[in-house]
Amino acid sequence: MAGDPHPPAPLLHAAIRIIEVGPRDGLQNEAKAVPAAAKITLVDGLVSAGLRAIEVGSFVSPRWVPQMADTDQVVAETRHHGGVEMPVLVPNLTGLERAIAAGARSIAIFAAATESFARANLNATRAESLARFADVARQARAGGLRVRGYVSCAVHCPFEGWVDPGEAATVAAALAEMGCYEISLCDTTGAGTPGRARAMVLAAMAAVPAERLAVHFHDTFGQALANTLVCLELGIAAVDGSVSGLGGCPYSPGATGNLATEDLVYMLEGLGVETGVDLDALVAVGAEISRVLGRDSTSRAARPCKACLLRSAGDRADQPDR
Amino acid sequence: MAGDPHPPAPLLHAAIRIIEVGPRDGLQNEAKAVPAAAKITLVDGLVSAGLRAIEVGSFVSPRWVPQMADTDQVVAETRHHGGVEMPVLVPNLTGLERAIAAGARSIAIFAAATESFARANLNATRAESLARFADVARQARAGGLRVRGYVSCAVHCPFEGWVDPGEAATVAAALAEMGCYEISLCDTTGAGTPGRARAMVLAAMAAVPAERLAVHFHDTFGQALANTLVCLELGIAAVDGSVSGLGGCPYSPGATGNLATEDLVYMLEGLGVETGVDLDALVAVGAEISRVLGRDSTSRAARPCKACLLRSAGDRADQPDR
Numbered sequence: 001m002a003g004d005p006h007p008p009a010p011l012l013h014a015a016i017r018i019i020e021v022g023p024r025d026g027l028q029n030e031a032k033a034v035p036a037a038a039k040i041t042l043v044d045g046l047v048s049a050g051l052r053a054i055e056v057g058s059f060v061s062p063r064w065v066p067q068m069a070d071t072d073q074v075v076a077e078t079r080h081h082g083g084v085e086m087p088v089l090v091p092n093l094t095g096l097e098r099a100i101a102a103g104a105r106s107i108a109i110f111a112a113a114t115e116s117f118a119r120a121n122l123n124a125t126r127a128e129s130l131a132r133f134a135d136v137a138r139q140a141r142a143g144g145l146r147v148r149g150y151v152s153c154a155v156h157c158p159f160e161g162w163v164d165p166g167e168a169a170t171v172a173a174a175l176a177e178m179g180c181y182e183i184s185l186c187d188t189t190g191a192g193t194p195g196r197a198r199a200m201v202l203a204a205m206a207a208v209p210a211e212r213l214a215v216h217f218h219d220t221f222g223q224a225l226a227n228t229l230v231c232l233e234l235g236i237a238a239v240d241g242s243v244s245g246l247g248g249c250p251y252s253p254g255a256t257g258n259l260a261t262e263d264l265v266y267m268l269e270g271l272g273v274e275t276g277v278d279l280d281a282l283v284a285v286g287a288e289i290s291r292v293l294g295r296d297s298t299s300r301a302a303r304p305c306k307a308c309l310l311r312s313a314g315d316r317a318d319q320p321d322r
Numbered sequence: 323m324a325g326d327p328h329p330p331a332p333l334l335h336a337a338i339r340i341i342e343v344g345p346r347d348g349l350q351n352e353a354k355a356v357p358a359a360a361k362i363t364l365v366d367g368l369v370s371a372g373l374r375a376i377e378v379g380s381f382v383s384p385r386w387v388p389q390m391a392d393t394d395q396v397v398a399e400t401r402h403h404g405g406v407e408m409p410v411l412v413p414n415l416t417g418l419e420r421a422i423a424a425g426a427r428s429i430a431i432f433a434a435a436t437e438s439f440a441r442a443n444l445n446a447t448r449a450e451s452l453a454r455f456a457d458v459a460r461q462a463r464a465g466g467l468r469v470r471g472y473v474s475c476a477v478h479c480p481f482e483g484w485v486d487p488g489e490a491a492t493v494a495a496a497l498a499e500m501g502c503y504e505i506s507l508c509d510t511t512g513a514g515t516p517g518r519a520r521a522m523v524l525a526a527m528a529a530v531p532a533e534r535l536a537v538h539f540h541d542t543f544g545q546a547l548a549n550t551l552v553c554l555e556l557g558i559a560a561v562d563g564s565v566s567g568l569g570g571c572p573y574s575p576g577a578t579g580n581l582a583t584e585d586l587v588y589m590l591e592g593l594g595v596e597t598g599v600d601l602d603a604l605v606a607v608g609a610e611i612s613r614v615l616g617r618d619s620t621s622r623a624a625r626p627c628k629a630c631l632l633r634s635a636g637d638r639a640d641q642p643d644r
Binding site: 192193194195196219220221222223225226228229230256260263266267269270271272299300301 | 514515516517518541542543544545547548550551552578582585588589591592593594621622623
């Protein structure tokens with residue numbers, strides 16, 4: 001193999017689905033609230049850039065997450081985009097009713113891999129929260145909505161520390177059983193490293209078919225892209241990203257948030273993997289929402305040294321990685 | 323394998339050598355010059371943090387790189403550290419004489435993989451520059467100095483675009499032939515992605531034993547840690563890093579520089595790989611040099627969200643990744 005100038009990465013799919021979560025997971029964690037008009041502009045821009053799955057908002061209680069209080073308006077004014085999956089986060093039946101009233105066609109539910117995070121985040125035991133989400137999923141599907149699932153703290157829990165991969169896999173299997181078309185495995189704190197990401201995904205793949213799994217890494221410790229890569233090399237074909245690295249932590253301005261979608265697209269483009277996303281257009285969308293938030297993008301591919309960019313744009317197109 | 327909670331990464335070594343290049347490759351690319359005393363404090367701190375290979379400066383012409391004009395002083399006041407490899411960059415015989423006069427015991431030479439970069443950076447053809455460095459290496463080794471080699475533009479050239487892995491391997495082989503104890507393969511622009519990094523390293527490993535190779539990635543596009551990981555999984559056991567991500571580009575304040583050593587150490591610690599480096603001590607050293615430079619660290623592991631850090635420090639030590 002050493003003689004082969006371009007050995008393919010093991011199991012890497014020729015095309016990867018990117019789920020853009022910036023408008024929800026990103027903005028809900030930004031210190032500065034964003035007006036609905038800017039959110040709608042963001043979603044429209046993401047669609048124009050080629051994203052075909054965008055989490056546009058959340059119907060959790062505005063008392064908990066004021067940044068998402070205008071999600072009904074965002075849904076109403078973006079649902080016209082055809083062929084784009086636009087889940088909204090829903091914590092319970094009340095949220096589901098609001099989502100349906102707003103015209104959402106797809107929802108996302110979120111179960112925790114640990115008891116402590118379930119109690120802190122959902123005010124219920126893990127089993128209670130799964131039972132609650134099973135009701136939500138049942139009624140949503142009965143109403144013709146598609147349901148996506150998240151496993152929070154699939155790698156590390158801020159209260160319990162490292163999470164047994166088997167626990168994350170058990171929750172992923174429960175969400176699959178509820179009929180979630182896709183289950184996103186989240187390293188909520190971003191503390192994970194590639195070996196733990198590999199172990200977590202291998203356990204999940206033993207419980208749920210890989211084609212129904214996605215990965216979702218936060219870049220708190222700079223590990224998100226490396227963690228994502230090992231999962232892709234194991235056969236995962238769907239990745240959550242957040243344009244401009246939206247997210248961070250309201251309590252720590254310096255902290256980075258989700259994996260920046262731009263850095264993910266740059267890597268996949270370089271690997272010759274199809275994403276359907278126009279990187280230059282995506283960078284422009286990220287620059288605009290960063291301007292609205294009054295902060296720098298945490299994406300690196302979005303603002304490389306100009307001298308380093310010399311020639312490389314053309315090369316990206318001319319000479320795929322493999 | 324899916325049943326194994328902690329599958330080892332393929333070929334990952336149990337211990338990895340980290341070569342800290344911040345004092346040279348980092349500081350020479352920072353817009354703000356740093357006084358010799360601060361450089362000496364930086365090197366002393368890096369040694370205290372556990373680094374055993376530190377590139378402390380450069381003897382290129384001060385007309386080219388004024389930031390390195392005081393390297394003789396830095397060498398003189400740091401050479402007392404026992405058991406620490408401290409190469410200084412040397413472009414020619416004049417530089418070698420200055421290095422020897424300053425008391426350096428180890429030098430680094432740098433050849434380009436492409437003709438265009440050799441002409442731009444070394445004002446010579448690639449063959450001429452290799453012949454020049456062969457003389458430098460011969461005289462250095464005759465004087466009892468150790469010689470490390472760099473292959474610049476091993477993946478991408480700002481003038482020629484993507485580089486044929488075979489060309490980088492040819493230059494690496496030439497440096498090995500000159501007696502370099504280690505050859506560091508550099509993605510100088512940081513444009514590379516994991517497939518190209520893999521192809522480059524596989525070609526180099528076919529020409530030079532893996533144990534004499536190191537990798538050196540810039541994080542311009544956010545790819546450095548992912549690129550490093552694939553090389554480690556191919557059996558590379560030496561990685562260049564720059565504390566606090568020192569480097570960047572003087573012409574582009576937002577641009578990121580070398581792979582941040584903190585992010586590398588965090589990943590390796592998580593993978594259960596020995597580095598000998600104390601991450602907390604290293605973070606403190608990076609914070610101090612960032613303060614001197616008046617800029618934020620570009621390391622992510624160095625400034626994670628405090629809430630995310632909860633429990634994880636203990637976990638890092640208590641429960642290695644594999």
